[in-house]
Amino acid sequence: MNIKDLYIDFFLSKGHKKLNSAPIIPENDPTCLFNSAGMQPLVPYLMGQKHPLGKRLTNFQKCFRLTDLDQIGDKTHHTFFEMLGNWSLGDYFKDESIRWSFEFLTEHLHIPVEKLAVSVFKGNDLVPADNESADIWKSLGIPNERIAYLGEEDNWWSPGPTGPCGPDSEIFYWSSKEPAPTKFDPKDERWVEIWNNVFMQYNHKEDGSFEPLAHKNVDTGMGVERVTAVLEGMDDNYQTSIWKDIIEKIEEVSNLSYQDYPKEMRIIADHIRSIVIISGDDAKIVPSNTDQGYILRRLIRRMIRYAKKINIDINSDFDIELANMIIDKYKKYYPELEKNKEQIFNVLTTEKKKFARTLEKGLREFDKSIKHLENDKIDASLAFKLYDTYGFPIELTEELASEHHLKVDTEGFKQKFKEHQEKSRAGSKGKFKGGLSSTSEMDIKYHTATHLLNAALKIVLGSHVHQMGSNITPERLRFDFSHDSKMTDEEKRKTEQLVNKWINEGLKVEKLEMTKEEALKTGAEAMFASKYADIVTVYKIGDVSTEICGGPHVKNTKELGKFIIKKEEASSSGVRRIKAILE
Numbered sequence: 001m002n003i004k005d006l007y008i009d010f011f012l013s014k015g016h017k018k019l020n021s022a023p024i025i026p027e028n029d030p031t032c033l034f035n036s037a038g039m040q041p042l043v044p045y046l047m048g049q050k051h052p053l054g055k056r057l058t059n060f061q062k063c064f065r066l067t068d069l070d071q072i073g074d075k076t077h078h079t080f081f082e083m084l085g086n087w088s089l090g091d092y093f094k095d096e097s098i099r100w101s102f103e104f105l106t107e108h109l110h111i112p113v114e115k116l117a118v119s120v121f122k123g124n125d126l127v128p129a130d131n132e133s134a135d136i137w138k139s140l141g142i143p144n145e146r147i148a149y150l151g152e153e154d155n156w157w158s159p160g161p162t163g164p165c166g167p168d169s170e171i172f173y174w175s176s177k178e179p180a181p182t183k184f185d186p187k188d189e190r191w192v193e194i195w196n197n198v199f200m201q202y203n204h205k206e207d208g209s210f211e212p213l214a215h216k217n218v219d220t221g222m223g224v225e226r227v228t229a230v231l232e233g234m235d236d237n238y239q240t241s242i243w244k245d246i247i248e249k250i251e252e253v254s255n256l257s258y259q260d261y262p263k264e265m266r267i268i269a270d271h272i273r274s275i276v277i278i279s280g281d282d283a284k285i286v287p288s289n290t291d292q293g294y295i296l297r298r299l300i301r302r303m304i305r306y307a308k309k310i311n312i313d314i315n316s317d318f319d320i321e322l323a324n325m326i327i328d329k330y331k332k333y334y335p336e337l338e339k340n341k342e343q344i345f346n347v348l349t350t351e352k353k354k355f356a357r358t359l360e361k362g363l364r365e366f367d368k369s370i371k372h373l374e375n376d377k378i379d380a381s382l383a384f385k386l387y388d389t390y391g392f393p394i395e396l397t398e399e400l401a402s403e404h405h406l407k408v409d410t411e412g413f414k415q416k417f418k419e420h421q422e423k424s425r426a427g428s429k430g431k432f433k434g435g436l437s438s439t440s441e442m443d444i445k446y447h448t449a450t451h452l453l454n455a456a457l458k459i460v461l462g463s464h465v466h467q468m469g470s471n472i473t474p475e476r477l478r479f480d481f482s483h484d485s486k487m488t489d490e491e492k493r494k495t496e497q498l499v500n501k502w503i504n505e506g507l508k509v510e511k512l513e514m515t516k517e518e519a520l521k522t523g524a525e526a527m528f529a530s531k532y533a534d535i536v537t538v539y540k541i542g543d544v545s546t547e548i549c550g551g552p553h554v555k556n557t558k559e560l561g562k563f564i565i566k567k568e569e570a571s572s573s574g575v576r577r578i579k580a581i582l583e
Helices: 003-010 039-046 094-108 131-139 224-232 244-254 260-277 291-309 318-330 340-368 380-391 394-403 408-427 442-463 487-502 515-522
Strands: 055-065 080-089 115-120 149-151 163-175 193-204 210-223 467-472 478-480 508-514 535-541 545-548 563-572 575-582
Touching: 003 055, 003 094, 003 224, 039 055, 039 080, 039 210, 039 224, 055 260, 055 487, 080 094, 080 224, 094 131, 094 163, 094 193, 094 210, 115 131, 115 380, 131 149, 131 163, 131 224, 149 260, 163 210, 210 224, 210 508, 224 394, 244 318, 244 408, 260 291, 260 318, 260 340, 291 340, 291 394, 291 487, 340 380, 340 515, 442 467, 442 478, 442 535, 442 545, 442 563, 442 575, 478 545, 487 563, 508 515, 508 563, 515 535
Parallel strands: 115 149
Antiparallel strands: 055 080, 080 210, 115 163, 163 193, 193 210, 467 478, 478 575, 508 535, 535 545, 563 575
């Protein structure tokens, strides 16, 4: 049985309800481009909002992080990964959480207890050591020598300077074939972290003090790729059952061996999986120069560069073959991949054609530039321009230079590349932070306004209109919807008038709970119907809008102010985008 199925079945037996994985693209969360942790879609409920399914939840979640891009190509890092999680929303706490973690690992995954070690928070001047967790572990048979007391950087969870926070207890597995040492040394890399149990126990107050939370939560996470490697006795994730067939296909189309080209093949395998997951999302992300579209473009081009490097014919359908394998492997868990198969293939085919042309332009730029060199060396600026503008890896520039008996200032290039990375990280830091961000009053107003806008567009343009995505900040809303032509000035005016009419009528905003089936029968709009659980929250605004949505929203439309459309433009094929403000 698949590890995901085993995990879900176990926690269902402990009274949890299964959540479907949230989309890889967050809904109404401007703080990040992708869901980067299993807990991220549950933020409102971890902050105290009641969840329709109750207080015990479990799921597997699609996650994506770009922070490790430079490390993709080693044995353990991935851009897309899956997280297993279970949560207690003000229900059970440390005792049950730790005991169930131990039970699942030892009785269901059959990991010997002598291969396990744990860490707990050692305490500081303000918060005591987490002896409670340590005592529970001891009662389960984990000896003192296998329990490490560590500081804030290792065993304390906090989303910011104030708010909910608390200790966590991490579980480690001895990955070496040698006998595990009696004493646990967290610095020994042969001890691999496989599970983390976060205990949201305290409220960090503005004055710096800590008080116990009235509403204590548990948030756990275990990576599918890492635990699979552990269970299969592999120190290389890409040699596990998750990747084995993909790597074999890359070997076949390149006619080369993984043993000789592990980095290149890992990058191709990792990136094609991420490309399929992102482009197969119902948000219909396509390559572009901004936000998620930029990341998607970057992944496709990087994959193609590395394919070319190991002699794969990039004009062949190698990428489509690999994408098909990924779709078949994951469609049971993420059915949207099968539904959006053509969309995935179109994204790959279109972007590959564009990059092929870019490669040709880059080659022409190279030939033109070397005619004007003052010596026999390509300087750092030219090398970086070829990389940044035309997507040339430094290895390709060096290869071309060698053919013309030239050298490359690789050290200068590395410095420029490092400066570029630092600027990129600084620029994207906010968009990848995720986590428990605050929801402002204006965020709530704009969230409610998107419901009215959606309803108005259906009246003005037709019933074919559906929400395809949204992004909200305290300054504006951005709303993507299905429609294949530019809106006329008259259509925009009518849409504005309708929204403002409903605002001025002071319509009541009601929050209802019902089964998903009942909600859909009432005609409730649902951006991603398949992702919702059996019991859903529905927001009804007068008689004009009914949507399945997690919230939050205002109580009455009069709170919104005046609605103004600032811009209407194309987002992607068949999708339009409106930017609007409230005054």
